[in-house]
Structure formats: structure tokens, C-alpha cells
Amino acid sequence: MNPFRPRARARSVHELDYAALWERGIRALLFDLDNTLGLWRAGPPDVRTAELLRRLSAAGFKLAVISNGRLSQRPEVLDFFRELGIPVIWPARKPLPAGFRRALKVLETGPHETAVIGDQILTDVLGGNLMGLYTILVPPLSPNESRFTKFNRFLERWLR
Numbered sequence: 526m527n528p529f530r531p532r533a534r535a536r537s538v539h540e541l542d543y544a545a546l547w548e549r550g551i552r553a554l555l556f557d558l559d560n561t562l563g564l565w566r567a568g569p570p571d572v573r574t575a576e577l578l579r580r581l582s583a584a585g586f587k588l589a590v591i592s593n594g595r596l597s598q599r600p601e602v603l604d605f606f607r608e609l610g611i612p613v614i615w616p617a618r619k620p621l622p623a624g625f626r627r628a629l630k631v632l633e634t635g636p637h638e639t640a641v642i643g644d645q646i647l648t649d650v651l652g653g654n655l656m657g658l659y660t661i662l663v664p665p666l667s668p669n670e671s672r673f674t675k676f677n678r679f680l681e682r683w684l685r
């Protein structure tokens with residue numbers, strides 16, 4: 526299997542077929558934060574995203590956020606997820622395995638029943654694939670992102 530290739534793609538977290546994921550045996554969802562659930566280095570995700578996360582949780586999915594961001598500088602983001610009861614793993618240093626392992630441990634889930642949803646091949650998809658997770662790539666919410674991410678995207682284009 527090509528570790529740079531997502532198992533699935535979706536247009537956004539709002540357009541993913543979560544019922545189909547459940548059908549496949551997926552019971553836990555790890556969401557990337559920046560440019561997947563919300564804007565890069567921005568405040569908390571919007572109301573629609575909060576609603577989505579509440580619905581998924583009510584449907585029985587275990588949820589976590591796994592971010593490479595420095596979230597100590599964004600306490601309102603941490604508050605947002607705390608209120609939803611969603612653990613946030615940061616800094617995860619994706620694609621390294623430690624953050625993913627921590628997420629699996631916190632959620633008490635196994636790799637075969639866990640999906641990761643994110644906007645970057647070199648962090649979310651590569652890291653998830655190396656852990657044996659079901660990887661789902663979404664396009665970034667906005668072109669606004671770090672220089673490091675821009676460089677990663679350059680490498681992504683080259684990999685394609």
C-alpha cells in the first residue's frame with residue numbers, strides 16, 4: 526500500500542458519509558484541527574462544526590482532535606473542545622506515531638476501527654497510514670496556512 530495515498534476522500538467534514546464509515550466498522554474518528562475543522566491558527570470551529578461533532582458523538586462515535594498546532598496560545602480552542610467532551614492531542618507531531626498512539630489510548634480504540642480525517646498528505650494521511658488507520662483526505666478549508674505547510678504541499682504535488 527502507498528503510504529501517501531488516502532483510503533478515501535471527501536469534500537469536507539460535512540460531506541463525509543459517516544454512516545458508511547460505521548458500516549465498515551469505524552468507531553473512532555480523529556480529526557485534524559487547522560484547515561480541517563477550522564481555519565488555520567484561528568479561534569474555535571464554527572457552530573455548524575460543533576453541531577456535527579455533537580451529532581457524531583450522539584451516534585456513538587468516539588472523537589478526538591489530533592493537531593500539530595501550539596494550542597497553548599489558543600485557549601478558546603481548547604475550551605471549545607472541552608465543552609464538547611472531545612480530547613485534544615497536541616502537539617501531535619504528525620506524521621510521527623506517538624500522537625496517534627496517544628489518541629488511540631485516550632479513546633480506547635484500535636487502529637482497525639479508527640479513521641483519521643485531515644487536509645495534509647504528509648502529516649494526516651502518511652501518519653495515519655503508518656499507524657494502520659483508515660485515512661480520509663479533505664481539501665484545506667482555506668489557502669491560509671503556515672510556510673511549513675506550504676512547503677509540505679509543494680512536496681505533495683511532487684509526490685503526485
Ligand SMILES: [Mg+2]
Pocket residue numbers: 557558559560561643644645
Ligand atoms: Mg490541517
